[in-house]
Amino acid sequence: MAIDVNSEDGLIIRKLIPLGTWPGARFNALCESITIEEIRGGTLFKKGDMDPRLIYLLSGEVTLQSEGLIIEVIAAESEAARFALAHQIPRKIDAVANGAVRFLRLDADIVNNPTPLVCKEDNSYMVIEEPEDDPNDWMTALLKSPVFQRLPPANLQKILITLEEVCFEKGEIIISQGDVGDYYYLIKSGHCLVSRKPSPNAKDIKLAQLGKGEAFGEDALLSGEPRNVTITALTDMVLLRLDEQHFLSLIREPSLKFIDQERMQEVLMQGAVLLDVRSQDDYKAGHLPGSVNAPFFSLRMQLKTFNREQPVVVVCDNGKISEAAAFLLLRHRFNALILKGGLNVAASKPAAKEVPEPVHETAHFTIDDGVETLINLVDEPHPQNTREPSDQISSLTASGALEDQLGLMKSENEALRRANLQLNDKCLKLEIEKEEALRQYHVLQKQMEKLMQMLDKAKGDQGVA
Incomplete structure (x- = not known):
């Protein structure tokens, strides 16, 4: 069945x-x-x-x-x-x-030994067949990437012509956390370490190792944010790099797919997943109903929980972090779509046509913030145009107290945000330690099987004797 x-x-x-x-x-x-x-x-x-x-x-x-x-x-x-x-x-x-x-x-x-997958060729996209020769060739590994398989042949040719070869020695830092993004890198040979510091004085957390045919550096180019990791050469390395302008025009534009709100509603009704990649604090402050929160920095660690058969609609505040998240999903063979302009653009649209927009109802769709709506702070005009001086003083005093409370709340929110980032980094570290423990477990399991074989053989020899 x-x-x-x-x-x-x-x-x-x-x-x-x-x-x-x-x-x-x-x-x-x-x-x-x-x-x-x-x-x-x-x-x-x-x-x-x-x-x-x-x-x-x-x-x-x-x-x-x-x-x-x-x-x-x-x-x-x-x-x-x-x-x-x-x-x-x-x-x-x-x-x-x-x-x-x-x-x-x-x-x-x-x-x-599954049957090799062969893709059909058309006029729009580069198509790659599973190779029968050297499977470890860096270019073959690169062209097998879902990102490069979606590129038009003309773009791929321009990329190969434009790539600049650079070399790094073992131990040399290729990019540093906090730097401005400038290049997209492809690994021609060698291996490198991906690490991150949760705070300036903290120790590096090792996140991953990359090798031949893999790529890095796109996050900062897509999001406009500083580099969020450090890349260090573990061996002597040969890299091919593509500058930001060529990356955006030759790779980003044909790879990423954008949709508007109307189209988003259609694909969600067809079973797509709505993924909010903002921080947990931003998500709690307001989000689209039915959305799932996976902050971009921790998204890599959660990919195993997603179903590749379901399209994923990615949202953030302005759409920039969504681009980096969608590119990551694409690299791992997900069908990712981006809400164009993000929540900020969507929220700026009127709720209905030919109807005056209410003072506090600017969102085109409902945003569920999990908090009961407060009474409107802007009341109807007072029936009297003037106030007594004592009323004005009381109003100013209350206003100052409100500003003090808002300032205190902002400070507390910032402290919580920093604490949340540290917790995210700790979770990543624990996930990495878990993977290492599982690897050791499987090694021990194989050793146990060998010992059982030796024990069975010894029992058999005793029986013969």
């Missing part, structure tokens, strides 16, 4: 490794051809089984054991369940269902 890719099961399967890296068309084809199995108790496979199919746990809990010794208990919602269960053939251990479980059996050859 075919599986709906947008169903709960489809979203779970999409997170399985390596299925999460497949293009949408290939994944959809797989879901049409597979069936979910279910058992209540019993054995999924036994030690010595030769069935080459991979088994992925979708729901429930499975115990991996050998001769009565429990090696591991895997729950469907755990990180370990994203991998196939004890995939070595012949099976080295038993897999026993703890109650009701649902799982998939997938052909190992299809999972590990």
